[in-house]
Amino acid sequence: MAKVKIYVTHKKGILDPQGKTVETALKSLGYKNVSDVHIGKYIELEIEGRDVKQQVKEMCEKLLSNPIIEQYRFEVET
Amino acid sequence: MTEPQVYRELGLTDAEYQRILGILGREPSSTELAMFSVEWSEHCGYPRSRKYLKLFPQTGKYQALVGEDAGGIVYDDTAIIFKMESHNHPSQVEPREGAATGVGGIIRDIFTSGARPIACLDSLRFGDISNPFNKFIMNGVIDGIQFYGNCVGVPTVGGEIYFNNAYAGNCLVNVMCVGICKKDELVRARAEGIGNSIIYAGSRTGRDGIGGCSVLASAEFKCTDEEKRPTVQVGDPFTEKCLIEATLESLKTGVVTGIKDMGAAGLTCSSSEMAAAGGVGIEFDLKDIPLREEGMEPYEIMMSESQERMLLCVKAGQEKKIIDIYTKWGLEAVKIGAVIEGGLIKIANNGEPICEVPVKELANAPLYDLPWEENRKSKIDNRKLDKPKDLNKVLLKLLASPNIASKKAVFEQYDHMVQTNTSVYPGGDATVLRIKGKPWGLAVTSDCNGRYVQLDPYLGAQIAVVEACRNLVASGADPAGVTDCLNFGNPEKPDRYFYFKRAVEGIADICRQMELPVVSGNVSFYNESPQGAIFPTPTIGMVGIVKDIKKRCSVPFKDRGDLIVLLGKNKEELGGSEYLSVIHGQEAGSPPELDLELEKRVQSVCLTAIEVGIVKSAHDLSEGGLAAALAECAILGKMGASIRLKDTFREDALLFGESQSRIILTIAPQDIFALTDIAMLFALPFEIIGKVGGKKLAVEGPKKKLLDLPVAKLADAYFSALRR
Numbered sequence: 001m002a003k004v005k006i007y008v009t010h011k012k013g014i015l016d017p018q019g020k021t022v023e024t025a026l027k028s029l030g031y032k033n034v035s036d037v038h039i040g041k042y043i044e045l046e047i048e049g050r051d052v053k054q055q056v057k058e059m060c061e062k063l064l065s066n067p068i069i070e071q072y073r074f075e076v077e078t
Numbered sequence: 079m080t081e082p083q084v085y086r087e088l089g090l091t092d093a094e095y096q097r098i099l100g101i102l103g104r105e106p107s108s109t110e111l112a113m114f115s116v117e118w119s120e121h122c123g124y125p126r127s128r129k130y131l132k133l134f135p136q137t138g139k140y141q142a143l144v145g146e147d148a149g150g151i152v153y154d155d156t157a158i159i160f161k162m163e164s165h166n167h168p169s170q171v172e173p174r175e176g177a178a179t180g181v182g183g184i185i186r187d188i189f190t191s192g193a194r195p196i197a198c199l200d201s202l203r204f205g206d207i208s209n210p211f212n213k214f215i216m217n218g219v220i221d222g223i224q225f226y227g228n229c230v231g232v233p234t235v236g237g238e239i240y241f242n243n244a245y246a247g248n249c250l251v252n253v254m255c256v257g258i259c260k261k262d263e264l265v266r267a268r269a270e271g272i273g274n275s276i277i278y279a280g281s282r283t284g285r286d287g288i289g290g291c292s293v294l295a296s297a298e299f300k301c302t303d304e305e306k307r308p309t310v311q312v313g314d315p316f317t318e319k320c321l322i323e324a325t326l327e328s329l330k331t332g333v334v335t336g337i338k339d340m341g342a343a344g345l346t347c348s349s350s351e352m353a354a355a356g357g358v359g360i361e362f363d364l365k366d367i368p369l370r371e372e373g374m375e376p377y378e379i380m381m382s383e384s385q386e387r388m389l390l391c392v393k394a395g396q397e398k399k400i401i402d403i404y405t406k407w408g409l410e411a412v413k414i415g416a417v418i419e420g421g422l423i424k425i426a427n428n429g430e431p432i433c434e435v436p437v438k439e440l441a442n443a444p445l446y447d448l449p450w451e452e453n454r455k456s457k458i459d460n461r462k463l464d465k466p467k468d469l470n471k472v473l474l475k476l477l478a479s480p481n482i483a484s485k486k487a488v489f490e491q492y493d494h495m496v497q498t499n500t501s502v503y504p505g506g507d508a509t510v511l512r513i514k515g516k517p518w519g520l521a522v523t524s525d526c527n528g529r530y531v532q533l534d535p536y537l538g539a540q541i542a543v544v545e546a547c548r549n550l551v552a553s554g555a556d557p558a559g560v561t562d563c564l565n566f567g568n569p570e571k572p573d574r575y576f577y578f579k580r581a582v583e584g585i586a587d588i589c590r591q592m593e594l595p596v597v598s599g600n601v602s603f604y605n606e607s608p609q610g611a612i613f614p615t616p617t618i619g620m621v622g623i624v625k626d627i628k629k630r631c632s633v634p635f636k637d638r639g640d641l642i643v644l645l646g647k648n649k650e651e652l653g654g655s656e657y658l659s660v661i662h663g664q665e666a667g668s669p670p671e672l673d674l675e676l677e678k679r680v681q682s683v684c685l686t687a688i689e690v691g692i693v694k695s696a697h698d699l700s701e702g703g704l705a706a707a708l709a710e711c712a713i714l715g716k717m718g719a720s721i722r723l724k725d726t727f728r729e730d731a732l733l734f735g736e737s738q739s740r741i742i743l744t745i746a747p748q749d750i751f752a753l754t755d756i757a758m759l760f761a762l763p764f765e766i767i768g769k770v771g772g773k774k775l776a777v778e779g780p781k782k783k784l785l786d787l788p789v790a791k792l793a794d795a796y797f798s799a800l801r802r
Contacts, residue, residue, distance in 0.1 A: 013284055013286075013371055014284075014286075015281070015284060015286060015313075015314065015370070015385070016312075017312070017314035017316070017317070020314070021316075024408070068171060068172040068310055069172060069175065069310050069312065
């Protein structure tokens with residue numbers, strides 16, 4: 001059994017309206033020193049068997065991320 | 079010396095490059111080269127279509143406004159501005175964002191004229207949805223439309239969806255937007271007054287869609303070609319909503335002399351075209367452009383298609399007024415440059431000149447007349463088609479065909495009520511909108527049967543126009559103006575170019591005869607995938623005037639005992655029909671013939687009868703023919719009908735043939751005399767074919783019973799097809 005942690009974020013350069021909105025909100029709360037806020041998602045899953053990395057890669061490409069506008073990275077803990 | 083490979087990669091030909099050398103008298107800088115490549119691409123300069131687009135009539139029965147980004151018509155004291163645009167290629171690459179930015183782009187085209195957007199329509203084409211990939215594309219597109227449209231607060235009130243494998247590798251997403259303003263409040267897309275300021279407003283510039291414009295619009299799709307995928311544009315509807323309000327407020331101040339949306343080819347297109355339209359020059363420095371990312375190259379800044387941005391020309395000394403308005407709405411606005419004499423666009427990067435081009439030359443794309451080759455017409459022999467034994471089954475199958483079935487599962491995801499003006503809801507022939515404070519209203523529709531156009535481009539395109547007219551007329555509106563979105567394959571292939579040429583000629587001829595101006599539009603070429611070209615699809619968007627909003631009309635049967643009247647004539651025609659495709663698996667033959675004189679009389683009688691106030695329901699006949707139209711009136715009205723038909727030709731053609739120029743009306747029995755008078759006035763024969771009532775749709779032919787089905791069963795087939 002392996003535990004997988006997957007991080008999905010916007011590709012560099014893609015407009016991130018959510019990040020932009022949060023950045024504006026933080027600034028309006030007084031955190032004027034904040035910049036470059038980006039929001040992504042974090043996914044955890046457990047998986048059995050071999051070829052874990054290959055399978056997780058496939059999952060990311062097919063479902064967990066949108067490869068056109070998002071990038072992903074993952075860590076496998078055994 | 080620029081390598082030929084570089085400018086060819088940008089989509090410029092050797093001859094075009096030579097022309098650029100001639101204009102400048104020197105080698106272009108990389109920024110200049112990129113600017114020429116987009117301005118001269120089909121996306122911006124229409125080099126391969128302009129010749130034929132000139133055929134479109136620019137005047138009609140109502141005063142027409144033509145020549146700016148979005149055109150329109152004038153009625154009463156109001157300018158009604160509308161335009162349709164495609165976002166096909168971006169939607170095929172990334173369905174959700176592609177469709178969403180399509181909606182955002184066309185909305186900006188409308189409000190930059192000073193008009194408040196009041197409605198959007200979406201005309202969509204996908205491959206067969208039994209294929210999961212096509213379904214994925216469709217779901218993404220619909221999600222993008224509902225996301226952007228619902229957030230931005232402009233109702234999505236109508237449109238159409240067709241499915242055919244011709245669109246499997248290249249979906250079509252055509253979005254139309256309608257806006258209104260007082261006619262003297264219109265603003266033009268031009269820079270004026272030497273010394274006036276150029277102001278940039280809205281979102282920051284990032285690397286969105288760089289080269290998307292020239293690369294996407296001029297290269298055919300190959301699915302494996304990951305390299306050509308540019309950075310996808312991502313839209314933000316909440317920013318757009320603020321941009322609408324801030325822009326409309328700015329335009330009311332009277333200090334904005336011109337404004338343009340940064341759409342295709344972003345800053346390049348907006349600055350050079352504003353200058354060219356005003357006969358002036360523009361000067362600015364890229365260091366003043368608000369950027370989202372660091373390290374952007376000058377050509378990237380000039381090409382970026384970041385969404386929700388505007389370029390304004392503001393009277394000198396009044397800049398603060400405008401900047402304050404945008405700031406109030408939470409948007410950035412900065413002065414980037416000024417209007418100058420001499421007709422040059424001069425761009426510097428941190429003081430260092432990087433571009434100096436005559437705008438007239440830049441905005442004047444080459445004009446090409448491409449070779450075309452006539453396609454062979456397909457023929458079918460009705461006599462060789464098997465006659466189906468069980469017509470009930472055929473009707474149920476047709477109602478469940480995705481092309482005819484109710485699109486409720488789709489349009490109920492869209493907010494079609496926001497702004498509270500929608501008075502006849504989507505799902506019928508046309509959607510009717512009231513205009514607050516006016517006795518009149520608007521009806522809007524879009525239409526195109528690509529299969530007809532594939533079989534006969536001239537006739538097919540004409541049918542798209544007259545059917546859009548019939549949709550409006552059946553809602554009680556007088557057709558007033560046309561916008562079009564011309565989706566075709568690769569124009570450099572002579573057989574594809576023939577479709578384009580003939581379809582445009584068809585639209586131009588019929589619009590002239592129907593006294594309809596073509597006020598705006600868009601061309602989308604290169605809609606091809608390895609499987610071949612799409613069906614040629616010149617989508618027609620149309621706006622009509624409902625002179626008395628109280629007399630609007632809708633599709634559902636209203637009251638038991640009402641007479642059902644057929645205007646027009648049934649003919650034995652099966653070519654190109656949905657019946658032929660679904661039941662016989664053939665997409666062949668000639669589309670139904672069009673008798674324009676008959677068509678005009680049918681429309682006049684229908685509209686006059688509705689305006690007099692005797693019509694309770696009206697429905698145009700189209701895909702699926704008479705039987706499908708009757709079924710729709712019954713399903714939507716939740717009441718049956720008994721029908722008796724006299725025509726003696728083959729029964730499948732009578733029930734499911736798609737002969738043009740037909741409308742079914744229902745009237746109270748005592749109004750038959752009034753209707754007869756109106757019909758006589760226009761010398762139109764009509765037929766009382768039955769009566770509303772009961773729980774079944776029963777149709778009898780001259781010899782035997784043809785159809786006998788409970789309305790509930792029809793409704794089940796009609797509503798569940800797209801849900802499943």
